[in-house]
Amino acid sequence: MQIIIAPAKKMVVDQDTFAVQGQPQYLQAAATLLAAMQRLSLKEAQALWRCSDKLAQAAYRRLLATTLAGPQTPALVAFSGLAYQAMAPDLFTAPALAYVQANLRILSGFYGVLRPFDGVVPYRLSLDERLAVGEYRDLYAFWGARLYAALDFSHGPVLDLASKEYSRAVAPYLRLGESLVAVVFAQLVDGRPKVKATLAKQARGAMVRYLAEHQVTTLAGVAGFDDPRYRFDPERSSDRQLVFIQR
Structure with a gap:
């Protein structure tokens, strides 16, 4: 059973x-995306990233110095946002590490699809950011x-x-008989499930760690996910959605 998860904007170098x-x-x-991004001006990059002046200036300096050769970090520990902190892969047993390498795939606006131990460098590019590349109007088209x-x-x-x-x-590309099964984590508000992004x-x-x-x-x-929350x-x-409600 394969599992897909999103990346995180916050990244670290950990060799x-x-x-x-x-x-x-x-x-x-x-490499094609990196070349396209390195042709952007600071103003254009900031508009793409939709971030503050301070963050844009730091990210732009890093962008211009980026090479795909490294230093590289395994994707599983390169991303350090909330999901990856809760996952805590540095505490995984050897069987758990083998499991995620075989089954977990990290989707990325920059790299496409990553296995946990693929080497990556820090980048700033979300899949929904409107970077035009050649004939492609955005990253979904690319x-x-x-x-x-x-x-x-x-x-x-x-x-x-x-x-x-x-x-x-x-x-959009699923064929007959194929499906993505979404997992929803929500709390009941006035009797209706409501998703809080941070939680x-x-x-x-935490679910990746459990699996x-x-x-x-x-x-x-x-469905047997054992979590106190x-x-x-x-x-x-x-059959298309597994719902978990906050206790």
């Missing part, structure tokens, strides 16, 4: 925790079906722990 075991599948496409093509639906549905802007890069990101990371530690390979196993809600769930 000590784990060794790089491979290179991203779409490295040449990343990547086309390639993110879908890198996933394996031969053993059943792919578990969707990614945010919507990343899932939508895969969903949902943390829960996604890896328990070597889960079925949706029934996913959430309970599985079978009545609100379906």
Whole structure:
């Protein structure tokens, strides 16, 4: 059972925790995007990133100095946002690390699709940021079906722990009999499920850790996610969506 998850904007360089075991599948496409971004002016880059002057200036300096050769960090520990902090991959057992390398795929606006131990460099580029590249008006058009093509639906549905802007890069290309099964973490507000983004990101990371530690390979196993903050809600769930409600 494959699992998809979104990246994080916050990234670090860490060459000590784990060794790089491979290179991203779409490295040449990343090189094309890097060249396009390095042609942007500071003003254009800031408009793309939609961030403050201070953040834009620091990110732009880093962008101009970036090379894909490194120093590289395994993707699993390069991203350090809320989901990855909750995942805590540096504490994984050897079987858990083997599980995520085989089953977890990180979707990326810059690299396309990453295995956990693919070597990456820090970048700032979300999939929904409107970077025009050659004939392509945005990153969804640039990547086309390639993110879908890198996933394996031969053993059943792919578990969707990614945010919507990343899932939508895969969903249009699904073939008959293939599906993404979304996981929703919500709390009840006036009797209706409401998703709080911060809590949902943390829960996604915690679920990856649970799946890896328990070597889960079925949706029934996913429904058994044991977390003190959430309970599985079978009545609100379906064959396309697993819903977990805050306790």
